[in-house]
Amino acid sequence: MKQNSNLLRAGLGIVILFVLPYVVNAAVQIEIFSPPNKVWVTEKRIFLTGTVSGEVKKIEIKGVKVVSPRGKIIPDAGAFGAIIELKKGLNRLKISADGVSIKYEIFYLSPKEQKKGTKPPKGFKHFFVHKDPELISCKECHSFRRGKYNFKRNVPAQANCTTGNCHATQGKAPFVHGPVGAKVCIACHSPHGSFNELELSKTGQDLCFSCHQAKKEEFAKEIVHVPVEEGCIDCHDPHQSNMRFQLKGDGKTISSLCFNCHEKEMFTQKHMHGPVATGDCIACHSPHASDYKALLMAPPEKGQVCFECHQDRKEDFTMKFVHDPAQEDCSQCHDPHSSPYRFQLIKQKEKLCATCHQELTPEIFTAMNEKYPHKPVKNGDCVACHRPHSSNYELLLANDLTTLCFNCHVDLGDYIKESKFKHGPVQTGDCIACHNVHGSQYVSLLVKYFPPKFYIDYKPENYDLCFACHNKDIARNKLTNVLTNFRDGEFNLHYLHVHRKKGRTCIACHDPHASNQAKHIRYEVPFGAWAYPISFKKTPTGGTCIVGCHAPKSYDRLRPVFWKPPTQ
Structure with a gap:
């Protein structure tokens, strides 16, 4: 000035x-x-x-x-x-x-x-x-x-200050301060002189409050904008401007004023918040004072300031299970101004989740780096399975586990839905009983080892996955009348198939997900480039198996077909 x-x-x-x-x-x-x-x-x-x-x-x-x-x-x-x-x-x-x-x-x-x-x-x-x-x-x-x-x-006398060769340009801009427009310069300047520079009758806020008394209450809030504390003229030209309120901007956007102090780079990255892109900083911030940090219009907690505009998204944050950052402050994940990343994320999406979860759930990040990562994990696409804000399902899943998995595994989902007999975990929608959804050192994301081959020498550890639920003695005891119904008399037919050199693995006969045959016996046995059909008919006391790998065979628990009990 x-x-x-x-x-x-x-x-x-x-x-x-x-x-x-x-x-x-x-x-x-x-x-x-x-x-x-x-x-x-x-x-x-x-x-x-x-x-x-x-x-x-x-x-x-x-x-x-x-x-x-x-x-x-x-x-x-x-x-x-x-x-x-x-x-x-x-x-x-x-x-x-x-x-x-x-x-x-x-x-x-x-x-x-x-x-x-x-x-x-x-x-x-x-x-x-x-x-x-x-x-x-x-x-x-x-x-x-x-x-x-x-x-x-x-008397508010008009002055001749803006005539002649003195201040001839004052009062000519699109937006003029009231006293300047009325040529009442003495509203702010003392014509007799003052102990203040520019012959101002008062200094700083006190001068402005001479007229703008209504602003005094606003400026008394907890957080005050630094230029307001120092005096209004850092942002407002006291005489005239190309912007409304005599702001010292370029006449187009409010942000042009803000960039006089704030670094422009942090607001002009690839993905910009809508108000930032249009230069409307005061959509979120009070320009003078606020009771909330960063001069926000509303509290940042629980996204209150964001819901001032994003009312349509409020339901996304009020489901049964709420993500902690969404409940605390949206800026933990989103940059409210601009970011190199979509949705103004503060980091790449896969790195963003790691910021917290690497410490909170280290076992997940161990799994993610295993030999076989889940495809969404490999692509860094956590939101393929999880909702980022809130969900009606535990672990912020986007849907119940079965529906969620079948969104991608469509063919498998159709097959299971059409099948009469389902594996227990599949029946209850518990895919994670067998699969690690983030990654695994075992093929097919299995939580424990299972031999991928058709033939394998019997060792109990080769069946850790199945024996996590099923009794491991089912393949270890040759004779039994209680461990399994798949027996001829007391002769354990699981033992016959599995407990041997070049034993058959479980999936040689059983589909691990579902089937229309009892005991979810699969329709065909994969064997090299071939697939042999299986037809299994169950009876009240046994059953018959017709398969390409051996002649049709029957078994009966009460009247053994081929097993001869030892003589006394």
């Missing part, structure tokens, strides 16, 4: 609060309103104003040159003024009226002398005055009724 220091033509006649009365006797009293006593100024010519009581015909000023009025200084209803010219250094003035006089001291220190290092006398305060003052009547700015001035009441 230094460029506007010549905004006013001093001599518009407003009364300043810097009044130093000098009383000599009861009959005549002389008071100087401006400038105060013992001040230093940088202008050679200044406007001296005051009042005198009693029937005084003229005022005399000695010690300085009186430029205007020429001749006598005649009081007007007790008020008087004069343009005086100071000499370099200390000026001792004597102001007299009808034998009564007061003494005044003013120090003139030009900018040139300041550069030389000249200092004003101790105790002298810097008083700012307008350059090239003009002598005018007090009636232009002060109420005058019944032959008396009321210096406590000012």
